[in-house]
Amino acid sequence: MQTTILQSMEYFTINSATGDIHVNVLLDYEKSKQYELNVEAMDKGRLTDTSKVLVEITDVNDNAPVISVISFSNPIDSAPGTVIAMLNVKDLDSGKNGQIKSSIGPNVPFKIQLSSSNFYSLVTDRVLDRETTPEYNITITATDEGSPSFSTNKTLNLKISDVNDNPPLFQHQSYTAYVLENNTPGVSIFAVTAADIDSGNNARISYFLEDILLNGVSASTYISVNAESGEILAVRSFDYEQTKEFHIRLITWISLNC
Ligand SMILES: [Ca+2]
Ligand SMILES: [Ca+2]
Ligand SMILES: [Ca+2]
Ligand SMILES: [Ca+2]
The missing domain is CATH 2.60.40.60 (Cadherins)
Incomplete structure (x- = not known):
């Protein structure tokens, strides 16, 4: 046969x-x-x-899960629940060999939520503050339920975008400066500096003199302030017999549209 x-x-x-x-x-x-x-x-x-x-043919677990990033945006200091990224997780195997559990590394202010079959959204879990933590490396792990199982990691680097949530602050509440009388008009008397812990334009400071009256005339006829540097200049020649001291107020301003 x-x-x-x-x-x-x-x-x-x-x-x-x-x-x-x-x-x-x-x-x-x-x-x-x-x-x-x-x-x-x-x-x-x-x-x-x-x-x-x-x-x-009997399936064996010969494929690791694959994580793909479908959309991604760097978050700003935003409310919890903001969607940062959409992920697709898949595994070519069948049954338990293709069933995936996804998780996110510990101690990050983010979580992943299953939004539909094989699709996850990465969302913020609490308010983010760029000044505290400017960036995060978030590792997402997908593990299949095969035996032995396969795992895949994907790390996303998130840079937190700044919002202008801090005012400029002067180093001191008040400053005292001395000037000799009969000074040359325009002479530099003092310089103030303020600091702003935000970033970029949110931290660009301009300095202004508050326009109050000194001895019945505008403060700006005594003093001028360089808006960029904070340098304080005498506008006139001072006479000790006329003016022994005066107080001015300075204002900082951040320019948002530079
Ligand atoms: Ca698999
Ligand atoms: Ca297989
Ligand atoms: Ca900020
Ligand atoms: Ca600021």
Whole structure:
């Protein structure tokens, strides 16, 4: 008796004497889940019979989950629950081998939420402050439930965008400066500095003199302030017999549209 596989099938061969079917290649469940073979047996008198052999492939866990970032935006100091990124997590395997649990590293002010099958949103979990933590590296881990299981990590670098939530602050509440009388008008008397812990334009400071009256005239006829540097200049020549001291107030301002 002689057996043959009727259709051309390079994946399987049959031992024509014994009828044992052998696999020639590595079979991949993800490519094909089953094969149907038509087998023929023939005796010496050339009488034949045919039979169908169904080969079912069993899945093994041979694919790691894949995490793809679909959308991503750097967050600003924003309210909790703001969506930062959308992620797609998938695994080509089947059953438990393709079932994924996703998690996010500990101690970050973010969480992931399953928004629909295989899609996660990364959202803020509390208010972010650039001045406290300007950036985060967030690691998302996807693990399948196969045995042994596969894990995939994806790290996102988030830079927190600044908002102008801090005013400029002078180093001291008040300053005292001395100037000799009969000074040259325009001479520099003093310089003040203020600091602002925000970033970029949110920390650019301008200095102004509050326009109050000194001895019945505008403070700006005594003193001027360089808006950029905070340098204080005498506008006039002072006479000790007329003016022994005066008080001015300075204002800082951040320019938002530079
Ligand atoms: Ca898998
Ligand atoms: Ca598989
Ligand atoms: Ca800020
Ligand atoms: Ca500021």
